[in-house]
Amino acid sequence: xxxxxxxxxxxxxxxxxxxxxxxxxxxxxxxxxxxxxxxxxxxxxxxxxxxxxxxxxxxxxxx
Amino acid sequence: xxxxxxxxxxxxxxxxxxxxxxxxxxxxxxxxxxxxxxxxxxxxxxxxxxxxxxxxxxxxxxxxxxxxxxxxxxxxxxxxxxxxxxxxxxxxxxxxxxxxxxxxxxxxxxxxxxxxxxxxxxxxxxxxxxxxxxxxxxxxxxxxxxxxxxxxxxxxxxxxxxxxxxxxxxxxxxxxxxxxxxxxxxxxxxxxxxxxxxxxxxxxxxxxxxxxxxxxxxxxxxxxxxxxxxxxxxxxxxxxxxxxxxxxxxxxxxxxxxxxxxxxxxxxxxxxxxxxxxxxxxxxxxxxxxxxxxxxxxxxxxxxxxxxxxxxxxxxxxxxxxxxxxxxxxxxxxx
Numbered sequence: 001x002x003x004x005x006x007x008x009x010x011x012x013x014x015x016x017x018x019x020x021x022x023x024x025x026x027x028x029x030x031x032x033x034x035x036x037x038x039x040x041x042x043x044x045x046x047x048x049x050x051x052x053x054x055x056x057x058x059x060x061x062x063x
Numbered sequence: 064x065x066x067x068x069x070x071x072x073x074x075x076x077x078x079x080x081x082x083x084x085x086x087x088x089x090x091x092x093x094x095x096x097x098x099x100x101x102x103x104x105x106x107x108x109x110x111x112x113x114x115x116x117x118x119x120x121x122x123x124x125x126x127x128x129x130x131x132x133x134x135x136x137x138x139x140x141x142x143x144x145x146x147x148x149x150x151x152x153x154x155x156x157x158x159x160x161x162x163x164x165x166x167x168x169x170x171x172x173x174x175x176x177x178x179x180x181x182x183x184x185x186x187x188x189x190x191x192x193x194x195x196x197x198x199x200x201x202x203x204x205x206x207x208x209x210x211x212x213x214x215x216x217x218x219x220x221x222x223x224x225x226x227x228x229x230x231x232x233x234x235x236x237x238x239x240x241x242x243x244x245x246x247x248x249x250x251x252x253x254x255x256x257x258x259x260x261x262x263x264x265x266x267x268x269x270x271x272x273x274x275x276x277x278x279x280x281x282x283x284x285x286x287x288x289x290x291x292x293x294x295x296x297x298x299x300x301x302x303x304x305x306x307x308x309x310x311x312x313x314x315x316x317x318x319x320x321x322x323x324x325x326x327x328x329x330x331x332x333x334x335x336x337x338x339x340x341x342x343x344x345x346x347x348x349x350x351x352x353x354x355x356x357x358x359x360x361x362x363x364x365x366x367x368x369x370x371x372x373x374x375x376x377x378x379x380x381x382x383x384x385x386x387x388x389x390x391x392x393x394x395x396x397x398x
Binding site for chain 2: 039049051
């Protein structure tokens with residue numbers, strides 16, 4: 001009987017840990033993708049653009 | 064502490080962007096060597112001026128052809144000298160991001176990273192040229208819209224559709240502005256019986272070359288060596304002749320653009336019609352090329368503000384935001 005209880009606790013515990021890890025991986029995927037996209041935004045790129053062409057006052061993207 | 068670097072290792076020119084500083088070097092990818100001792104005599108602009116004008120014991124070479132390293136050892140020496148010129152030493156080893164053609168093979172990829180590491184880089188990562196070009200051309204690639212960029216370099220021409228920070232469709236050919244120069248050399252030899260060097264062919268292309276009639280037909284006097292008599296000779300070349308001479312090369316570049324358009328998802332097609340395609344790279348400066356691509360694809364073509372610097376600016380942005388953008392480097396997992 002004790003073995004059954006211990007086994008059940010181990011299985012439930014493993015399932016909870018697995019679920020928690022999957023969720024945090026999903027969340028880190030979202031965070032990483034957001035960070036990646038934000039780093040490509042015009043605001044993030046402005047610094048490099050200004051450094052290379054300081055006279056340009058950002059007329060419009062791709063122009 | 065070394066400042067990290069982004070390098071556009073092009074067939075024609077090498078540009079270096081230093082983190083926090085901007086573009087610190089822009090020189091032709093040429094190295095001059097003493098044939099007998101193997102010593103490096105000059106690099107960059109100085110070596111470029113020597114092309115075709117050297118005595119027997121000096122050889123001025125471009126170690127990259129078609130975007131690929133043709134001579135590993137010479138490329139490594141050239142990279143080492145360039146890095147030294149921007150302040151890299153044995154004690155300051157920076158992280159380096161290098162722009163390479165997307166069609167590069169695994170062997171070529173390893174050759175570039177090994178050359179950079181041996182030349183003094185602590186770590187070397189590669190980024191696809193069209194992606195770097197799109198970032199550097201300031202296209203809104205962070206948005207879910209189709210951005211199309213055509214990068215015509217010295218040895219390769221690449222067209223890519225980019226949306227949400229990733230490549231959606233890509234087409235590359237190992238044809239570029241050096242092939243245009245070679246076509247001019249071959250035409251002048253065949254039709255006028257005179258031999259001209261690659262620098263003269265490039266000057267002719269820049270003076271009177273065009274991919275389509277521009278309403279301004281020009282004539283240039285070209286001096287070379289008569290193939291029959293061996294004596295110097297001058298001939299007149301017209302814009303129309305040059306258009307005829309380079310037609311095959313221009314045709315294959317446009318065909319690759321068309322193939323890329325055909326690969327793109329239909330949802331993005333309307334974005335191209337509204338937003339147009341962006342032309343970057345030195346080859347894109349050929350007169351009439353934008354109009355010719357526009358006429359054949361029926362998609363507006365716009366020239367990037369800084370066509371020669373766009374690629375290194377894009378790679379420079381990646382080095383400035385290294386942690387957030389390292390997933391864009393070739394061989395790493397996308398987010």
